[in-house]
Structure formats: structure tokens, C-alpha cells
Amino acid sequence: METMEIDSPTPSSGEETKAIVVILMGLPGSGKSTFCDHVMRSSSRPWARICQNMLLQVFDEMSQRVSSDLVGFITLLRLFDLSLTLLHHDTINNGKSGTKLQCLSSATSALKEGKSVLIDRCNINKEQRVDFLKLGGTKVEKHAVVLDFPAKLCISRSVKRTGHEGNLQGGKAAAVVNQMVPKKELPKLTEGFARITFCQDEKDVKESINVYGLLGPLDSLPSGCFGNKNSDTKTQLGIMKFLKKVEPSSNAGSEPTISQKLIPNEISPGKDSGLQGTKKASDLTGVAHKKLEEAAAASDNIPTLAFPSISTSDFQFNLEKASDIIVEKVEEFVGKIGKAKLVLVDLSHKSKILSLVKTKAEQKNIDSHKFSTFVGDITRLRSQKGLHCNVIANAANWRLKPGGSELDIATKEKADCLSPGNALVVPLPSSSPLFTREGVTHVIHVLGPNMNPQRPDCLKDDYVHGSELLRKAYTSLFEGFSSIVKSGTEVHSTNDDHKLKREAAYEFDMNKKYKGCEKDPQPGLSDFRDVRKIPDEKVSLETTKTWGSWAQALYNIAMHPENHTNVVLETLDDVVVMNDAYPKAKRHILVLARANGLDSIADVHREHISLLKSMHDVGFKWAQKFLNEDKSLSFFRLGYHSAPSMRQLHLHVISQDFDSGHLKNKKHWNSFNTPFFIDSVDVIKELDEVGKVTLKNDKFLSMELRCHRCKSVHPNVPRLKAHISSCQASFPAALLQNGRLVSSEDNTNFCE
DNA sequence: GTTCTAGAAC
């Protein structure tokens, strides 16, 4: 162990030394112990590793919530059992294990001896970390190192380390990890950390080991957040893909990500400056702090959306009417977006729409801190006017000015298929000037209605329809912004993986299909969806076929059930019942609507409630019939796919065994076991209350594979299927409510 | 070598 410099405080006066407490955070199997080992092995600084083994952590946690129910008790026993099998791993010779209290006391002693401390326990949420943040008082810096790997990976690692004795243990390791996943809560500077390092791949971990391993007894590290954080399991797949594609060069030069500065209280000076060698690190501390302060002062950390008035220029929407709608929608949304702000932007001081909106907003007493009007070029608000807006809206009928070309590259594919009233959120690549120069992290493309006879799809003077579409456009826009705000202004990787960007783009679209001002589609055209394409220069109409020829089968059956007696089970006036050609469970049937023009749930409105109720009743009746015939089926669900592959509105009635050779991939599973599947009862309720159905994004289709009963995560479809064949856990509470799950005892949820 | 995924074609 190194001796202290002469001018340094003596080790016994622990509070005066530069000791730090590094709180590791990660699921079992994320590599916390390995991290500690490496740091301690290479460090000249005295370290103590405080390790609380899994067993006691689990008990600690369980004892914090007095769980009297049987399930809790059984889980406890299971975890206890597993913990014994993991014990050998997480307790090493010089690690100190015990209860959380013992950990705290060991850590306190170590600090008094002048040692820095590594807290090697999962520390998965704020509650678990809070006591460790008090260690050594305010003079001891607390750091967090987050080993943020997907649950799937941690499970497979845990399985391996316990694994040689067979699958059983692996399964239990999965149970423990799964138990923790929902509780995961990433650390924030506001909890009291001086520095947080997020690691998402081995390279990040290695860099972080170097940083701490090379930290001499008197060195300190810059404060702030380092590395990218992945807030949510939903992006894990994308991250995993991304990690595989990272070029060594692109990682070596990770740039400061401006978007990180947008996270309130979490200002990052960027990875590089944070991961310098030790000697430089201490020199840099002062500079880094200064930069941080500057950044904090310069950037208003409140998420802000700058948006132009939609449809009022080239599309000639009446300004009075438009301003009413803007104010109405702004008023509706200011209450829904927390601290975030909305700014209506126009180029000229003479802008009529700006003054109209301004006056009306004042009349309505809309909080001027949350909504304002602003004159400027929306693509240069920060560089020219010092107004920092992290999200800007692009009314999709006009081009973002020169410099917008880079935007086109990133967003073209998606923005091309916007229909009026809808919006598309596109995260910007970090290479984009809008990102680097203006600090814009997302662009939301939005298309409004056209009232200009010189432009395609003119609504003429139909302001009933026009106003409806303009309201919808603002709703889509603000909902898109709201989702960005809620996602915590996610930090996007600096990697220019367009596929990743494409996956990240999502559409705010309550009704994908646009039925324009033209007369109803001719029968021959009814096979096609009307999708307007917006080329770079001008708006033009282009009819794009989106239902492939293979997607017509249900439509044909609904129209002519008499020609398909081999699959049709029942034909009624308004519905046809048929066997699914590729059943994903022992029993899987479809109830088709016979109405022409109802392609999917997106086309359904309040007037279709009675049809949907009768579809539900017919489906329910068949489910009961199947349950009576075969008690082992136990449960059914009735619901719709948010974005079905096959045309013609159809209700799935499916037994919950999912025991079928046709269930082959992630999409199959997730289309029935994520919010992509909307229960029939919820559809009817929402239609009744709101008049439309909120569709779920198809990102759910690529989410990790979770058991529909116990919610455990599984690495691939075969493993998932093996698990569900024996999982007897009760269904999640939400499914047991409101008649979502139909069982043989249940004969009460007919729709009246 | 085998298993599994995911994208293209239909």
C-alpha cells in the first residue's frame, strides 16, 4: 500500500482524505465483483471492497416489505434456495459480507482507515443506495458505476456461473434477476452522487476500471455523468445491436452528447474528458467543473418544443380558426408536459398568426413560462437567438432550410409516409448540425390539412374536417413531444447506425389511414391504403399500396365466407368466425367484421361500438365453447393487434397456453403478449369514452421475451416456450381485471 | 457443428 504524501492528511483523520465511495450498481451477473477485483488489483490507492452477498441482500430487501402472501413467501424461499447456490461466488476472501448494516459499518471503518470503498452489491434502486450515500458525510465523494447490461445477458452470465449443475439453477438465477429488473432505477446526481459512470458494454467497463484503477491516493475525478444511459429495457435490443456494430474508431472518439446536458441536473462534459488517465484527471478537475458550470448556465435545462404554425402558410388554413386551435391545444397540453415548454415560432415580426395566438393565449391566461411565441428561424434558434429548444417540429409540407439536408437523410424514409393529422418523432444523429449547433435532439415531423386548391388533397372549404385534422396534428405533435419529455430526453448514441435510428423513430398516429377530401375509394382501390408521400420540394399525392397481396385473405373470406367453408366456423350477418390458419395456441380463432372499409382497429370509431360488441360476444361464446370442451385450456384472451398484418378487422380469440408449432418467433409472441395486443374490452371502453383507439407502437414486437404469467425474461423463443409449458404462476393482476382474461368460470362478460 | 434470429421475398 502506498504511503500518503507528507502534506496529505493522515489516514486516521479519514474525513480529510480524498477517499471516495464507489457504489456499484448492476443486476446479478453484470460483473460488479469482477469490476472491483480489477480496480483493486491495479490501484495504488487503498481500497476496501464491501460485498453483501446475494442471500443477505435478498433477505434485506424482502424484510423491508412485510410480505404476508403466499406467493411472496414462496418467492422468498426460492430466492433463498438460489442464494445458497450463488453464495460461493459473491463472497470472496477479502470481501466483507453480511447484512446491509454490516456493510455500512464495514464501509465506515474502512473510510476511517483512509481507504476508499467499493460497495459491491446490486444497489438496484434509490432506496437501496440511500444509506450508502450518507457514508463519510458530505466530505467523501460518492460515485456510482452503473453496469447496465440487459437482463437477458445478466441471466445468461448468472446461469453460467452457477450452471454446471444443471438448468434448475439457471432458472433460479433468472428468477432472481427477473425479480430485480422491474425495481431497477438508474442513479441520478440529485441522489447525492458527484460522479456517475454508465457502462453499457465491456469497453465502457474496461475504461471505467482504468479510471478507478489508475486513481492514485490523492487524485480526484471530474464530476458529472459519463457514458450513455439506457433508461429502459425497451431499448435494450437496439443497444445490443448497436454494441455489435460499434466501430473501434467511433467509440474511441465518443463526443460529448449535447442531449445529456438537457437532463436536468445531470450535465455531462462527455466521456473523453471523464475517462482521462489519472494524472490528467486531477489536473482537469478544475477545468471540467468550470465547463460544467458554464454549460449549466448557458443551457436552459427545461425541455422545449419549438413549433411552427401548421397548415397556415402554404396550406392556407384560415388564421383565425388555426389560432383558436393552437391555443386550445396548447392549453390542453401545458398541463400534461410537466416543466417542459412550448414555443410557437415564426420567421417575421409581422406574423399575423403569432400575434393572434399571443393575444388569445393571454386572454386564456396560459402560463407564459410554459408557452410563448418567438420570432426566428426555427432551425437556428440557439445559434442566432440564444433560445435552446431540444425538440423542433417540422411542418412536413415545407423543407427545413439549407442545412436541413442532413435531416432529410436521417428521416426521409419515415417522413415520407406521414398522413395529415399525424406526427413522426425522429431522433437526430449526433453528426447532424442541428444536433451539434442547435442542441436539437429530436425533430417531430407533422403534417396538417391542406386548404390550398393549388396543392394536392385540398379540403376546399371543409373546415369541419380541416379543423378536426389540424387538432389531430397538434395533438400528435404535442403527444410526440410529451413522450420525449417523459422518456427523460434519452441520450442517443453517437453511432450513426441508421437502422437504429429507424427503430427509434416512432409515429404518433391514432388513425394511420387518412381518408382524404376525395370521394370514397373506389372498390378496386379499397385494396390500397391512402398514404400521401411528401417529396422534398412540394406536396403531392401518391397512392401507396401497403397491404400486400398475401394480406387480402381475411378480406376475401369476410366478403365471401361461402367460398371458404373449410376454415369458416360460423357466418352471421355482421361477422364471420374462422380458424386461424396458423394458430399460435391450442385454440386460436378469428372473428372477422364483414363491413367493407374496416381494415383494422385504426379505422374503428364510436359508431362501430355495436359491431365490436357483437364481435366480442361471438368470440366470447366460442371461447366458452372451447373451455367447456377442454377444461385444460383454462384461459382465453380476446383482442386486436395494433397494426395487423392482414387486412380486414379481426378479433383474435386465443387460448393462453400458446402451445403451438406455429408460434415461432419474437413477433409472434409479442403480438399477443405486449400492449401491441389490445384487449377487446379495452377497445370498446376506449371507443365509448374517447371515440377512438390509441394504438400501440410496433416497438413492442421487438421487446424482450417475457413469460405472460410470471413475467420472467427468456433469451430466445425455444427457451421461452419451454418455460411457458410449465409455468403455473398466476396471471398479472391487470389481466385478471375487467374481464380481459376469460376462464371457464367466467360467464359474465358479455357486452350488453 | 447446431440453433436461432432477422430480413427479403412472396
Place this chain on the structure above:
DNA sequence: GTTCTAGAAC
């Protein structure tokens, strides 16, 4: 929606 298949993962 499925099938086919390259190539990644194991």
C-alpha cells in the same frame, strides 16, 4: 401473414 436462408450466436 409464412417461407427461406445467411450468418450470428452458441
